[in-house]
Amino acid sequence: MVDADQTFVIVGGGLAGAKAAETLRTEGFTGRVILICDERDHPYERPPLSKGYLLGKEERDSVFVHEPAWYAAHDIELHLGQTVDAIDRTAKTVRFGDDGTVVRYDKLLLATGAEPRRLDIPGTGLAGVHHLRRLAHAERLKHVLTNLGRDNGHLVIAGAGWIGLEVAAAAREYGAEVTVIHRGPTPLHSVLGPELGQLFADLHRDHGVRFHFGARLIEIVGQDGMVLAARTDDGEEHPAHDVLAAIGAAPRAALAEAAGLEIAGPAQGGGVVVDERLRTSDPDIYAAGDVASFRHTLFETSLRVEHWANALNGGPAAARCMLGRDVTYDRLPYFFSDQYDLGMEYTGWAPPGTYDQVVIRGDASRREFIAFWVKEGRVLAGMNVNVWDVTDKIQRLIRSKARVNPEALADPRAPLDSLAS
Template sequence: MPGPATFVIAGGGLAAAKAAETLRGEGFDGRLVLVGRETHLPYERPPLSKDYLQGAGERDKIFVHDRSWYAEHDVELRLGVEVTGIDPAAHRVTLTGGEQLGYDKLLLATGSEPRRLTIPGGDRPDVLYLRTVDDSEHLRATLARVGRIAIIGAGWIGLEVAAAARAAGVEVTVIETASAPLLRVLGPYVAQVFTALHREHGVEFVFDAHPTEITDSGVLLGDGTRIEADVVVAGVGAAPDTSLARAAGLTVDDGVQVGADLRTSDPDIFAAGDIANAYHPLLERHVRVEHWANALNQPATAARAMLGRADAYENLPYFYTDQYDLGMEYVGHIPPGESPDVVIRGDLDAREFIAFWLAEDKVLAAMNVNIWDVTDHTQALIRSRKPVDRAGLADPDVPLDRLLPS
C-alpha cells in the first residue's frame, strides 16, 4: 500500500507560502516540503519598493507567516536551497548539492528575476537592482549616504524607488527609453499624471533616452549626454524564472503555460505567481502578469487542483502603487497590441479620478487614483463584457452601479 503523498513547492515567496497554507487548510495531511532559494522565511515583495524601502515598515511585517506557523502545520522548510532539476517521469526533483526528493505533486512558484543591463558597466557593483529583501535593505542604506542617483526605467519599480529616494532627500534622474513613464501600461494621456507628480517632487526625467554605458560618474547616453550619479538603479523589468520548467520539457511560452486550474502540460506539475501564463476563462486568453495579487490568490486554485478538486482562477489582474500623496489601484487587462480609448471620471489635474480603458464601449481596465472603495464596481463593469454609456461613465454624479447592464 502506498504511503502518504508528498507535495513539493519549488519557490520561497508569497505564492509558495499561500500554497502551503491552502493545502493544509484544505485537509492535505501528507508530507509538504517548501524549497526556497533565499534563507529568509517567505515574504511579500510590495513593501520592498514602498514603505519598507523608506524605513516606515518593520521587517517582521513583511513575512507571510512566522517560523512557528510552519512547524505547527508540519511544513518542511528547506531554505537556502534550490530545486535544480525535475525528472517528471520519475516524479523526482534534485536539490542543491545533489539531494533528490520524490513528489506526487509539484508546484512551481519560482517567481521572476530582474532583467540585467547588458551595456558596458552594467555589471558594476554600484548598479543596484530591487527584487529581494536584501536588495531593499541595501538600497535603503545607499539612499542614506549618497547625494544623487540615476534610475534606468520609468516603470512601477523605477517610480517607487524615485519616490523613496526623494523622501530620503536624494537627487533623482529617471532615464526612460519611451516618451513618458508607464507609457505601455497607461498610454500617453494618463501617463502625464505620473510625470507631473514626480516633477513636482523634484525628479528629473530624461525621455527617449538610450543608455550606452555605466561609468564611474553615472550614465552615458547614446546622444553623448552624461547623467551624473553616485549610484545607478536598474528597473528595466523582470523575466519569469522558467529554467526548471523548460529543462523538464513543460510547455513554456512567456512563462509556464498553464490552464485555468494552474496545471502545466504535465498533469502532476502546477505553476503559480509570476511564472504562470494562465488561461483566464473570462478574458478567453492566456495572461501572465507580475502582480502581487496573483502570487497572493493563484496558489489557492493550484493547491485545490493538486488535491484533485475542480477549480479555476478567474480573478482579474490587480495591482496598486503608493507614490508621495498618490494612491492608485488598477484592475483589468489590456491585451498586447490593443489601443483602447480612455474615459476619465473626475479631475486628472487634481489627481482624483478614475480612468477607464474601453474597446467597442466595453471596459477592459480601470484605474482609481485617490478615490477608494470602487474596485467592486469597476470589476463588475469589466466582467459584464457589455457596452456601457460613456457619458455616464465620465460623470461623477452617476453612480457606477447604475451603469452595470441589467
C-alpha cells in the same frame, strides 16, 4: 499528524508558494508538504520592498508571510537557502542543487517567480549598481538612499515602470537627486498608455525628478570601482553616485524548460504555460505566480501577471487544484502603488493598442479620479487614483462586458453599479 503516503512539493518560497502551503493545510491535506526556497529568509511579500519598508515606515518583520514558527507548527518542511536544479518527470522527483538530495512528489507546484532583467552594458560590475527584487536588495538600497539623501547624492534609474517610479519617490523622500532614463515616451507607457503615463511624469516632476525619455542607458562610468555617471545612446551623460536597473523582470522558467514543460513565447511574456486550473503540460505539475502564463478567458489572450495579487490568489488556487477541487483561475489582474501623496489601484488589462479611448471620472488635475480604458463601449480596465472602495465595482463592470455610455461613465453622479446592468 502527517500521512507520508502523499507528498506535495512546492518549489519557490515567495508569496505564491507560502500561501499554497497554507491552503493545503487549511483544505485538510494531511500528506507531506515540502517547501523549497532559494533564499535564506522565510517567505515574504515583495510590495513593501519598494514601498513601506524601503521608506522606513514598516519594520523588517512585517514583510514575512508567516511567523517563522508557523511552518513547523503546520508540518511544513521548509528548506531555506536551497535550490532545485532538476525535475525528473518520469520518476516524479526533484533534485536539490547543493547536495544532490532527491525528493519524490505526487504533485509539484512551480512558484519560482521572476528575476530582474540585467543591464547588458559596460560598468554594471561597479559597486553602486543595484537591482530590487529581494529583501537583501531592499536592505542595501535603503542604506544607499539614506546616504544619498544625507549627501545630496544622485541616483539614476534605468526604467520608468512601477519599481522605477516607486524607488524614485522613495529616493526623493530621502532627499536624493533623481534622474529617470526611459526608452518610452512616458512612464508606464506599456501598461497605462500615454494618457495616464503623462500624469505620472507630471507627478514626479512636481517632486523634483528629472526624466530623460526616448533614450537608452549604454554605459555606466566609474572610477576606482565607484559610479560617476551614466551615459545614454543620444550622447547625454548624467551624474550619478548610484544606478538602479529597473527594466523589468523575466520569469524563472529555466527549471521547467529543462524538464520539457511547455513554455510561452516572448509575445506572451514567457513563463510556464498553464491551463485554467493552473496545470502545466504535465498533469501532475502546476505553476502559479510570476512564472505562470495562463489563458484568460475574459480577455481571450495569454497573460503572465507579475503583481502581488496574482501570487496571493494564484498560490491557493493551484493548491486547491492539486487537491482535485473544481477550480477555474480567472482572476482579473490587479495591482496598487503608492507614490508621494498619490495612491492608486488598477484592475483589468488594457495595454496600448487594445483600447480606443480613455474616460476620466473625476478631477485628474487634482489627482482624484477614476480612469477607464474602453473599447467599443466596453470597459477593459479601470484605475482609481485617490478614490477608494471602488475596485469591486470596477471589476464587475469589466466582467459584465456591458456597453456603457461614455458620458455616464464620466459622470461621478452615475453609480458605477448601475452601469453594469
